[in-house]
Each structure stands twice: as C-alpha cells, then as structure tokens.
Amino acid sequence: MRALPLALLLALVSLPAAAQVRSVELRTPRAFGYFQGDLVQVQAEIRTDPGFTLQRSSLPKPGPVTYWLDLRDVRTEESRGADGAHVIRLRLTYQDFYVALDARTLEVPGFPVTVENAGANGSTTAVAQLPAWKIGVSPLREVQPERRDDPAEYLRPDGRAPRLDLQPALASAAGFLALAVLALLLLAYDRAWWIFRSRRGRPFALALKALRRAKRRSQGEALYREALLALHRGLDATDGRRVLADDLPDFLGRHPALRGQARGLERFFSASRLAFFGRDTAGAGTTLPLPEAEALLRRLGAVERSA
Structure with missing residues (x-):
C-alpha cells in the first residue's frame, strides 16, 4: 500500500515533462524512388509548450549515419503556432549511398533533440525523440540485363537536342550594334572627334585641342602665348x-x-595686350593665369556645344 502513493507522486511529477513536448511529426517529399547518390530531404516539426527553445548542441552533426547514409545538412527554424505552441522545424538533408540490386525499403535511424525553457529559477529541459522512418531505394540497372553482342548497346542513345533558330538573336545583335554605332557617331559629332574634328561651328573645341597639343611640346612663356593665340583663333573663327x-x-x-x-573675355584681352603689345608675359600671367585661360576656353567650348 505504501508503494501506491509513491507511484502516484512519480506520475504527477512526470506529467509536466511529458506535456512539454506536444508532438513530433516527419514530412518527406516522397518515401520511395531513391537511387544511389540521391539527396533525401526530410522535415521534422516539433511542437512544444510556449517558452521552450531548441538546444542546438543536441542536433546531430553532419557526417556518416550508417554505412549507406550520410547526413549532409541540418537547418533549423523556430516560430509560434496558431495554438500558441512553440514550433521547431528541422530541415535535414541526407545522401543515399546504398547500391541496390533490387527495390527494397531501408530504415533511416531517428535521434533525440533537447528543448530547454530557461527561467529565473533555473532551466527545464525535455527530450523530443524523432522516430526512425523508411525510404524505398531502387537499383540503377538490372541485375541480369538482356545479353547484347555490342557492349555499347547497353547504353541508351543520346537524346536529340532541338535545333535553335539563331535568326532572332542575330537580328537583335545587329540592331543593338547599329544603335551603338549611331550613338558613337552622335558622341563623335558632339565632341568633334575623328571625321568631325575639323567641321565648322566648333572653333573653341578645336582651340582647346590645339592647346592640349601645345602643352605636350611647350612650357613656360611659350606655352602661355600659345594658349592666348588659341583663344584668339577660337574667337576669330x-x-x-x-x-x-x-x-x-x-x-x-x-x-x-x-x-x-x-x-x-575682358581679362583675356587685357592679358593679351600685356603679352603681345606690352611684352609683359609675366604680368599677363598674373592677370589671367594659364589654368584660368584653359578653363575659360573649356567654358566657351561648353557654351558652344549647347548652343
């Protein structure tokens, strides 16, 4: 009679622990039709009481499970269910290495995972046991295929690939090429490149090009005089x-x-008068330094392009 109260006490203590894990459910895309080397996907859904979370250290590590099965990847996801339960989803990826000679069913071992509820007075843990489940494997070839004289006849012929019509792609490429050439010609016209270099209507652009060429062969007062002459020629043209x-x-x-x-332009003419008539190139450089003369020519060219 004394054993009965003790048994009741143990039952009452174990009830909360059992209620901590509400359910464990496995889902697979299919349970059969796996060949050697195939990846096998399975999703385990564990529903627990609110407040419990997964102890990640209790998850299985990727690696061999049995001689014919490897665990490749484990991913987890936790959320709250509509009924208030805490939902833990394990997405497991296995790889099958079983060399089947006939169609048969194999068992994938289950494993336990631990959930934990960390409170102010300590933590409570519970174990959710994922059950074993089965998959059907199939052979890659017949055990005794029909005898053939030529070994190559055991292989199926290659499938014929459809012929692709290249005409639409070629037409599109030609159209885009024509647009690119047209855009390049418009840019060359705007910037006075190539055949448009000597066209009328862009004298400041030509003067700026002349100044850039002069900078490669001259320096000092000679370069400054050429800059002033380039501006003069641009204005005259x-x-x-x-x-x-x-x-x-x-x-x-x-x-x-x-x-x-x-x-x-007023500063330019003042500097030009000093340089060419007053023989005071240094004073002209003070009135309109070379960088400012080049900047003026660049601004005139910009106005010229937008006009």
Whole structure:
C-alpha cells in the first residue's frame, strides 16, 4: 500500500515533462524512388509548450549515419503556432549511398533533440525523440540485363537536342550594334572627334585641342602665348573676322550665348595686350593665369556645344 502513493507522486511529477513536448511529426517529399547518390530531404516539426527553445548542441552533426547514409545538412527554424505552441522545424538533408540490386525499403535511424525553457529559477529541459522512418531505394540497372553482342548497346542513345533558330538573336545583335554605332557617331559629332574634328561651328573645341597639343611640346612663356593665340583663333573663327578688345561688345551682341563669359573675355584681352603689345608675359600671367585661360576656353567650348 505504501508503494501506491509513491507511484502516484512519480506520475504527477512526470506529467509536466511529458506535456512539454506536444508532438513530433516527419514530412518527406516522397518515401520511395531513391537511387544511389540521391539527396533525401526530410522535415521534422516539433511542437512544444510556449517558452521552450531548441538546444542546438543536441542536433546531430553532419557526417556518416550508417554505412549507406550520410547526413549532409541540418537547418533549423523556430516560430509560434496558431495554438500558441512553440514550433521547431528541422530541415535535414541526407545522401543515399546504398547500391541496390533490387527495390527494397531501408530504415533511416531517428535521434533525440533537447528543448530547454530557461527561467529565473533555473532551466527545464525535455527530450523530443524523432522516430526512425523508411525510404524505398531502387537499383540503377538490372541485375541480369538482356545479353547484347555490342557492349555499347547497353547504353541508351543520346537524346536529340532541338535545333535553335539563331535568326532572332542575330537580328537583335545587329540592331543593338547599329544603335551603338549611331550613338558613337552622335558622341563623335558632339565632341568633334575623328571625321568631325575639323567641321565648322566648333572653333573653341578645336582651340582647346590645339592647346592640349601645345602643352605636350611647350612650357613656360611659350606655352602661355600659345594658349592666348588659341583663344584668339577660337574667337576669330566663331565671329568669322578678327576680334579685338574694342570689338568685344559687338561680338557678344552677335553671340548672346557667350555673354555669360564677358568677364573672362575682358581679362583675356587685357592679358593679351600685356603679352603681345606690352611684352609683359609675366604680368599677363598674373592677370589671367594659364589654368584660368584653359578653363575659360573649356567654358566657351561648353557654351558652344549647347548652343
């Protein structure tokens, strides 16, 4: 009679632990039709009481499971179920190495995992046992195939690949090539490249190119004088006549797009007068330094392109 109260006490103590893991369910895409080398996917869903989480250290490590089966990958996902339960999903990937001579069923071993509820007064653990499950394996070839004289006849012939029509791809490539050439020609026209280098209407662009060539062969005062001459030639070619300092107001009247550069052009003519008539190249360089002269020419070219 004394054993009965003790048994009841043990039963009451074990009830909460049993209730901590509510259910364990396995799902597989299929249970048969596996060949040597195939990957076998299985999803285990463990439902526990709220507050429990998976102890990742209790998960199996990738590696051999049996002589014919390897565990390749283990992935976990935890969420909350609609009924309030904590849901743990294990996504397991096995690889089958069984060399089957006939169709047969093999058992994949199960394993336990531990769940834990860490509270303020300590942690509570419970074990969820994943049951063993079975897969059907099939042979890659017949045990005794029909005898053939030529060993090559044991292999199935290669399938015939459909012929691809290359005409649409070639037409698309030709169209894109034509668009690329057209875009390149438009860019060359805008930048005065190649055959458009000497066209009329872009004298400042040509003057800037001349200055860049001069920078490779000259320096010092000679380079500065060539920069001033390049600006003079650009102004003369733009107006179709010689443009001197006194002609600047009329020049800007005939070319209103360049009025924004009036201040720079005035400094240019002052520097030109000092360099060519006053023989004071150093003073001219102070009035309009070479970098500013080149920048002025670049701005004039930009206005020229946008006009």
